[in-house]
Structures are given as structure tokens and as C-alpha cells.
Amino acid sequence: MAAAPLRIAVVGCGAMGSVYAARLAGAGHDVLVVDAWADHVQAIARDGLALSGPDGDRTAQVRAFPAPPAEPVDLVVLAVKAADVVSAAAGLAPLLGDDTVVLTIQNGLGSAEEVARVLGAGRLAVGIASGFGASLTGPGRVHHNAMKALRFGAYDGISGGGLPADDVERIAAAWRAGGFDAAAVGDIAAMQWEKLICNVAYSAPCALTGLTVGEVMDHPEMGPISRAAATEAWETARALDIGIVVPDPVVHVRDFGAQMPAAKPSALLDHEAGRRSEIAVINGAIPRESAKVGRTAPVNATLTGLVRTREATF
Known part of the structure; x- marks a missing residue:
């Protein structure tokens, strides 16, 4: 039986965030995006989010906002640059319900620790995107030329926390529905x-x-x-x-x-x-x-x- 669709907010709709949002929306999830680039937000809200790549072109209908709306979701995907994670995490309150999971996906080391200091470890998952290549080709348009794998783990896999393994697997299942090679792992x-x-x-x-x-x-x-x-x-x-x-x-x-x-x-x-x-x-x-x-x-x-x-x- 297919997993139920999730309410997902992608915060940071740059190149990678746009790929995530378009494919997750294409899988039937209710996706909204948050980004500071006004032209990008307006184009997505007006025309949808256009994704091109090796597996063809598509346009996903997602809602777009310049700041987080007062709308609790099941999953927040924090896809901002590492330098922006603290301020972005501090602004997530309108999107957070009691059971909302926050998934942080950044390059390098240290971002998850910064997010945990703001939001706590109990709702935090860490994602790793490997073998991806993407670029924004204009407002509301993104191209990806490679997409290898995504791996997810509870923040307690790094420093002790509390996100249950079932929640991590639910995230992985949502991304698999979007066509990603996604899996939950024990040692993130x-x-x-x-x-x-x-x-x-x-x-x-x-x-x-x-x-x-x-x-x-x-x-x-x-x-x-x-x-x-x-x-x-x-x-x-x-x-x-x-x-x-x-x-x-x-x-x-x-x-x-x-x-x-x-x-x-x-x-x-x-x-x-x-x-x-x-x-x-x-x-x-x-x-x-x-x-x-x-x-x-x-x-x-x-x-x-x-x-x-x-x-x-x-």
C-alpha cells in the first residue's frame, strides 16, 4: 500500500530545493516552497515550478511564499545554504506542529548541530544528497543533470537525540515516491x-x-x-x-x-x-x-x- 501523501514545506527553493519540491509535488505530496527571491516565488505561484532533466520535462504545481505561512506541515525540508540555517530555522515556527519533522540538507559539516540548537534534536533528521547537479535557469525554472542518491538519518545518529526510526523511514518513503533513490540509514x-x-x-x-x-x-x-x-x-x-x-x-x-x-x-x-x-x-x-x-x-x-x-x- 502506498504511503499517504505528506504536507511538505521546502524552505530555500534554490536549485536543489527546486528539484526536491518539483519531484515531491509530482508524487502527489502537498508541497509549498519558501524563498526570498521574489521573481522566483512569483513565477512559481503564477506558472508552476518547471523541472527539466535527463528523465524529461515537467511542471509541478506548488504554492510559493516569500516567508513561511502560518500553516503547520508534516515535513519541513530546510534546503538553504549553510550560512543561512540558523536564521531560517529560527523562522520556522509558523510551519511547525507538534509532530512536524525538520529535515536539514546542507553541504559539509556543522549545519545539523546549528539547527538542533535552535529547534532541539527530537524533531530533527539529517539528509545527504550525493551525486546531484542542478541549476536555476530562470525564475520558476530548474534543470538537473545528475541525481544519484539521498540518505536520511535521525540527528541522534550524530550526537544523541530522539527522532524515531519510523519517522525517518516515512521521510525516505515520501522521497522514493518522488523518484529519488532514497533510504533511511542508521549511521548518518x-x-x-x-x-x-x-x-x-x-x-x-x-x-x-x-x-x-x-x-x-x-x-x-x-x-x-x-x-x-x-x-x-x-x-x-x-x-x-x-x-x-x-x-x-x-x-x-x-x-x-x-x-x-x-x-x-x-x-x-x-x-x-x-x-x-x-x-x-x-x-x-x-x-x-x-x-x-x-x-x-x-x-x-x-x-x-x-x-x-x-x-x-x-
Whole structure:
């Protein structure tokens, strides 16, 4: 028997949030979106949310708002950038009922902890989007060129909390209905680190050079730096006793990159648009986490410093 449709609010309707909203609405869920970009909100409210990609084009009918309406939902998908999670979480009260689950999906490490400090751990789930590539092509229009997997876990998988496993599975089922490869997992922290190892290999190197993932992977100068960043992250995860299943970090990141050689990481897309990236929670997370166990991470620290120096001119 199919799961009952959910009332879902996607807060942060950028490229990834738009893909989530369109496909969830297409599965029959009652979806509303919240975003600060007025033209985007107006286009969605007027014409629907247009999604294009390898599996065809569609237009999803979703309601759109510039701020959260007073309308409690079953699930809030917090899809804003990492720098905006605290303010976004603080504004969610109109959407929250007693049983509302909040799913936070950001790059890197640290966002879930920030959201938990605002909302508590009991209603919080953490999502990981792997192998995705998406871009807004205009107000109310989004294109995705890759879509691999989504994994969800209770925040207590990271630091002790209280969201029941049945609630996490209900989230995964809702996303599977939208055509996503989605699953609930027990150790979401390990999966975060497995993704982070890949992200540090490409985020800063691509942002600094303008190269795609595939170009960085095989570049004579940036390739060794990329691999060193990944190895440093892998060593940090092992020192922290994170339960990653990655025998060889270089093989891990090469396999990841081979699936989307033409992709541009979000950090590079941000730089192309003149925006500051989420580098502080991606490459910048490695030196912070390393310090917790008395280690250093000079490769990722240097890459982070170079990116942030460049971004200071934006």
C-alpha cells in the first residue's frame, strides 16, 4: 500500500530545493516552497515550478511564499545554504506542529548541530544528497543533470537525540515516491564523512581554478592536491572513530568523480555568480575536526584560506 501523501514545506527553493519540491509535488505530496527571491516565488505561484532533466520535462504545481505561512506541515525540508540555517530555522515556527519533522540538507559539516540548537534534536533528521547537479535557469525554472542518491538519518545518529526510526523511514518513503533513490540509514554521520571526503577533493580545487570535477581529477598540478585533501579528510575521520567504509580515499574520490566528470561543484558555481561559497563547512571543516583529536590538516586549511581570500573580493 502506498504511503499517504505528506504536507511538505521546502524552505530555500534554490536549485536543489527546486528539484526536491518539483519531484515531491509530482508524487502527489502537498508541497509549498519558501524563498526570498521574489521573481522566483512569483513565477512559481503564477506558472508552476518547471523541472527539466535527463528523465524529461515537467511542471509541478506548488504554492510559493516569500516567508513561511502560518500553516503547520508534516515535513519541513530546510534546503538553504549553510550560512543561512540558523536564521531560517529560527523562522520556522509558523510551519511547525507538534509532530512536524525538520529535515536539514546542507553541504559539509556543522549545519545539523546549528539547527538542533535552535529547534532541539527530537524533531530533527539529517539528509545527504550525493551525486546531484542542478541549476536555476530562470525564475520558476530548474534543470538537473545528475541525481544519484539521498540518505536520511535521525540527528541522534550524530550526537544523541530522539527522532524515531519510523519517522525517518516515512521521510525516505515520501522521497522514493518522488523518484529519488532514497533510504533511511542508521549511521548518518559516517555517510556525511564519506561524502565530505569527495567534496573536499573537488570543492576548493574547482573553485580556485575554474576546472570541472573531471579536469581536476586528472590535472597534473591540481590532481595531487585534490587527492591529498581527500586523504587528509579520510585520516581525520578515522582518527575521530567515524564508521566510514572507505578502504582507499583516492579510489573513493576517483569513482565519485568518474560519475560526473563535467560537473561543477557548488563552490565553483557560487564563484561564477560572484557569491561566497560554503567552503567553511566543506574544506574548512577538516582542520576544525582534526583539532578535536590533536591533529592538523594543512592541505585543507590552505585550500580554505585561498578560497576565502578570493571571496573577500566579491
